[in-house]
Amino acid sequence: MTQTCDAIVIGGGVIGLAIARALARDGLRVTVFERNARPGGEASWAAAGMLAPQAEADAPGPLFDLCLKSRSLYTDFAAALWEETRIDIELCPAGTLLVASQPEDVAALHAKLDWQTAAGCHAEWLSPSDVQNLEPLVRSHGALYLPDDWQVENRRLTQALIAAVAAAQVPIHCHSDGLTLCLEKGRVVGVEVRDERWSAPVVINAAGSWAAQMSANLLGLPARVIRPIRGQMVALQMPVSLRLRHVIRTSQVYLVPRRDQRLIIGATVEDVGYEKAVTAGGVCSLLSGALATAPPLAAASLIETWAGLRPLAIDHLPLIGETALAGLWCATGHYRNGVLLTPITAEIIRCLVQQLPPPCEMAPFSPRRFSASAMVCSDATPPA
Ligand SMILES: Cc1cc2nc3c(=O)[nH]c(=O)nc-3n(C[C@H](O)[C@H](O)[C@H](O)COP(=O)(O)OP(=O)(O)OC[C@H]3O[C@@H](n4cnc5c(N)ncnc54)[C@H](O)[C@@H]3O)c2cc1C
Numbered sequence: 001m002t003q004t005c006d007a008i009v010i011g012g013g014v015i016g017l018a019i020a021r022a023l024a025r026d027g028l029r030v031t032v033f034e035r036n037a038r039p040g041g042e043a044s045w046a047a048a049g050m051l052a053p054q055a056e057a058d059a060p061g062p063l064f065d066l067c068l069k070s071r072s073l074y075t076d077f078a079a080a081l082w083e084e085t086r087i088d089i090e091l092c093p094a095g096t097l098l099v100a101s102q103p104e105d106v107a108a109l110h111a112k113l114d115w116q117t118a119a120g121c122h123a124e125w126l127s128p129s130d131v132q133n134l135e136p137l138v139r140s141h142g143a144l145y146l147p148d149d150w151q152v153e154n155r156r157l158t159q160a161l162i163a164a165v166a167a168a169q170v171p172i173h174c175h176s177d178g179l180t181l182c183l184e185k186g187r188v189v190g191v192e193v194r195d196e197r198w199s200a201p202v203v204i205n206a207a208g209s210w211a212a213q214m215s216a217n218l219l220g221l222p223a224r225v226i227r228p229i230r231g232q233m234v235a236l237q238m239p240v241s242l243r244l245r246h247v248i249r250t251s252q253v254y255l256v257p258r259r260d261q262r263l264i265i266g267a268t269v270e271d272v273g274y275e276k277a278v279t280a281g282g283v284c285s286l287l288s289g290a291l292a293t294a295p296p297l298a299a300a301s302l303i304e305t306w307a308g309l310r311p312l313a314i315d316h317l318p319l320i321g322e323t324a325l326a327g328l329w330c331a332t333g334h335y336r337n338g339v340l341l342t343p344i345t346a347e348i349i350r351c352l353v354q355q356l357p358p359p360c361e362m363a364p365f366s367p368r369r370f371s372a373s374a375m376v377c378s379d380a381t382p383p384a
Contacts, residue, residue, distance in 0.1 A: 055146055231307060
């Protein structure tokens with residue numbers, strides 16, 4: 001028997017869930033398919049939750065603009081999720097310190113200060129004693145303060161999106177491995193899972209690091225158009241006597257303090273395929289980076305380690321929109337910024353599906369840039 005809906009979303013991470021929620025709020029009948037036993041258990045769960053367009057960017061450009069736009073949506077996004085679900089995603093506006101751990105870091109941070117203030121962003125240089133006053137645990141040669149780079153608790157964000165999708169009557173079909181796309185007259189018209197068929201005029205591939213595995217053959221995309229980049233993470237439980245108030249980033253590690261006194265330390269950047277092991281070397285480099293930045297952390301308890309896979313496109317830009325194959329859409333490749341880019345991605349897909357003008361220039365992010373003629377294939381090293 002064939003079931004019919006208006007849109008199918010493949011992948012139950014923050015991107016797929018936020019898209020499903022946005023389309024359902026517009027009155028569309030949406031169905032989500034998730035390969036795992038539960039949604040939200042991959043990169044979206046593994047992330048650190050930083051909303052950090054300024055900390056992440058090395059230069060202005062379309063991705064920087066997209067990230068800024070998404071950051072500006074977060075306050076309303078968090079409030080709406082609270083209204084819908086009563087789940088607080090812990091949006092924390094304390095800001096981020098980019099710490100100069102070595103004297104030679106200072107020049108690069110000043111260069112960032114210059115181009116970001118010229119771009120109209122807030123950024124402020126802090127002397128070592130300013131940093132000491134703000135964050136007594138941190139050793140530094142000064143720091144760039146980015147008051148608008150915030151953080152959320154991404155695991156709570158995932159829970160909130162699952163609850164919001166449920167409240168909007170969107171079914172999530174888990175264990176959907178083996179899902180295939182249905183094609184008719186050169187367009188995708190639905191999906192098939194274990195002999196059951198769902199038809200919809202819009203099928204959205206939001207399968208994160210696995211997105212190209214599923215559709216590479218159909219789209220004629222190179223198999224590595226999206227590839228996984230492993231990030232290992234460590235969590236400490238801080239004693240009550242130790243406290244960090246801001247997100248702290250150095251060239252080696254970042255430290256993200258949560259409301260419940262956990263401290264998230266991340267992250268490695270490793271091109272090792274679909275391998276999610278936590279390694280001795282990974283944990284060692286994270287802990288040594290963290291203790292060099294804030295030596296009193298040596299007293300904190302190590303409570304959790306994990307790893308996740310960031311979806312990286314070969315040109316390092318996300319793919320958002322309809323593909324060259326009619327009916328098949330794509331929302332993936334968000335790499336290190338998928339939590340940040342969740343609200344804008346959902347809004348872009350909603351607008352495009354509803355044939356409304358998208359909230360930003362979409363050409364740099366169109367999946368069609370990977371059509372055979374447009375392809376400039378590069379296997380460049382992932383940006384750190
Ligand atoms: C260690 C680490 C730290 C990070 N820190 C940050 C950060 O601080 N800030 C930030 O903005 N971003 C961060 N990111 C990046 C962010 O987590 C990702 O960009 C984002 O979660 C991607 O969301 P997604 O929904 O596309 O992917 P995922 O969360 O991976 O979800 C994809 C889903 O698709 C499912 N799926 C796959 N194949 C199929 C299939 N064939 N059928 C059905 N379902 C399928 C998967 O099981 C999965 O649930 C981090 C990532 C990692 C790994």
